[in-house]
Amino acid sequence: MTPFVSPAAAALWERIPADSSLIFGPLALTRNPAGIDLRHRDDAGSDASSLRSIPSTDLPGLGQVDALGRFRPNKASPNLVRGWFHTAPDAPALDAALDAMLPGGLADWYAVQSGTAAPIPWQQYADRQTGMYRNVALMNEPEAEEVARAGCHPRCCTRQRLWTVGERPPEAVMEKSAVPCLEPCALLLELARRAQKTHATEERSTIVLTQSELVILDSLFNWALEHPDASLREGDLSSPGNPRRILLLREKLLPWLPDKPLGQAH
Numbered sequence: 001m002t003p004f005v006s007p008a009a010a011a012l013w014e015r016i017p018a019d020s021s022l023i024f025g026p027l028a029l030t031r032n033p034a035g036i037d038l039r040h041r042d043d044a045g046s047d048a049s050s051l052r053s054i055p056s057t058d059l060p061g062l063g064q065v066d067a068l069g070r071f072r073p074n075k076a077s078p079n080l081v082r083g084w085f086h087t088a089p090d091a092p093a094l095d096a097a098l099d100a101m102l103p104g105g106l107a108d109w110y111a112v113q114s115g116t117a118a119p120i121p122w123q124q125y126a127d128r129q130t131g132m133y134r135n136v137a138l139m140n141e142p143e144a145e146e147v148a149r150a151g152c153h154p155r156c157c158t159r160q161r162l163w164t165v166g167e168r169p170p171e172a173v174m175e176k177s178a179v180p181c182l183e184p185c186a187l188l189l190e191l192a193r194r195a196q197k198t199h200a201t202e203e204r205s206t207i208v209l210t211q212s213e214l215v216i217l218d219s220l221f222n223w224a225l226e227h228p229d230a231s232l233r234e235g236d237l238s239s240p241g242n243p244r245r246i247l248l249l250r251e252k253l254l255p256w257l258p259d260k261p262l263g264q265a266h
Contacts, residue, residue, distance in 0.1 A: 008110035009095035024109075025102045025158045025179040026080040035089040038097055040082040041158070041177070054086045056093065059100035066234075073235040074187055075102050076159045076179060105159075105179045112162070112180045120183040122148065122165035129189070135200070136192040141166030147195050150248035151188040155225060157181070190237045191244050214257055221250045 012029075016036055021028040021044045028044035030037045043051060054062060066072055066079040080101075088094040098106045111117035122144050126137040139147070148165040151157075159181035161171045184192075209217070229241050236242060 005091045006095055006106075008106050009091040009098075011110060011113060012098075012106060013091040013094055023158075023177040024098070025076045025105050025177050026078050027098075027101060029094075032087070034087050036094050037085055037087050038094075038101070039085040040080050041078070043082055043085070048085055051083055051085045054084045056086065056097060056100070059086060059097055063101045068230050070233050071235070074157060074185065076105070076157050076181075077234060078155070078158055079234065102179065108180050108182055109178060111182070117162070117180065117182055119162040119164070119170070119180075121163055122184060125163070125184050126192070133189055133193050136189065136196050139192060139196050139199070143195065143199060144192070146248060146251040147188065147192045148184075150251055151191045151244050152181070153244075153247050155247065156187075156244055157185075187235060187237070187244070191248065194237055194245075195248060209256075211256075214253060217253060218250070218257055221246055 012024075013036065016022045016029050016031050018031050021030045021041075023029075023041050023044075026041055027038050028041045030039075030044070037048070039046070039051060062081060062084065063075055064072060065081070066077075067081050072079060086097060088097050095106065108117070123137070126139070126144070129136055145166045145168050148161070148168060152159075152161045152171075154176060158177045159179050160173055160176040162180045163183055164170060224241065224246050225243055228243060229239075232239050232241055234242075237244060239245070
């Protein structure tokens with residue numbers, strides 16, 4: 001019996017170029033004589049002989065944890081384990097591999113390609129929240145933009161944000177990858193909840209810093225992001241050392257930084 005080929009998988013199979021890789025979330029997809037090669041995007045230029053071959057049965061487990069064995073709540077996070085490759089011989093196999101590694105990514109990509117995607121703007125998403133998240137709708141536009149820039153930073157997620165927030169337009173493909181994000185995720189919602197609670201309940205302080213002192217602070221932020229606490233889980237936003245919270249704090253310094261080694265928040 002001929003296996004069913006989903007329109008999404010068939011379209012993506014044809015879209016992958018013969019002479020270069022398609023960056024698809026945290027993955028690089030490359031065509032070869034045996035089919036489509038999947039690997040970590042940072043291993044796109046590595047020779048296959050330097051990587052270990054992964055069978056399809058191992059793909060779901062591979063995407064569950066990072067290199068330190070910590071759970072990955074966001075499967076589009078760049079903290080996917082490196083050093084492996086998997087070859088999908090046909091479109092159905094590619095479909096299954098992507099479903100294991102990046103659930104929903106192929107469907108969202110195809111929705112955008114076919115013109116049926118309907119990204120949900122931040123305010124619309126926030127307005128429908130209830131319970132402990134109901135107050136995120138009270139954030140003003142600058143505050144919501146800060147949360148989006150920090151929570152959707154390339155260090156945290158490889159999906160291309162297509163939903164809008166305040167005056168900030170959608171991201172471009174080259175900033176992230178071909179995999180779209182059509183609405184804010186649970187991690188961003190929790191970051192917004194904590195930010196809104198802080199703005200509403202904590203007293204604000206005023207401190208005067210010189211330009212050189214601001215650069216020192218930015219260097220400390222960079223060091224903290226490059227050397228995260230190995231005991232911290234990606235989804236633990238209660239920790240002050242969580243990368244999303246560090247990036248959110250850095251957002252407050254951006255207008256005054258003379259140099260931005262982490263890059264302008266998108």
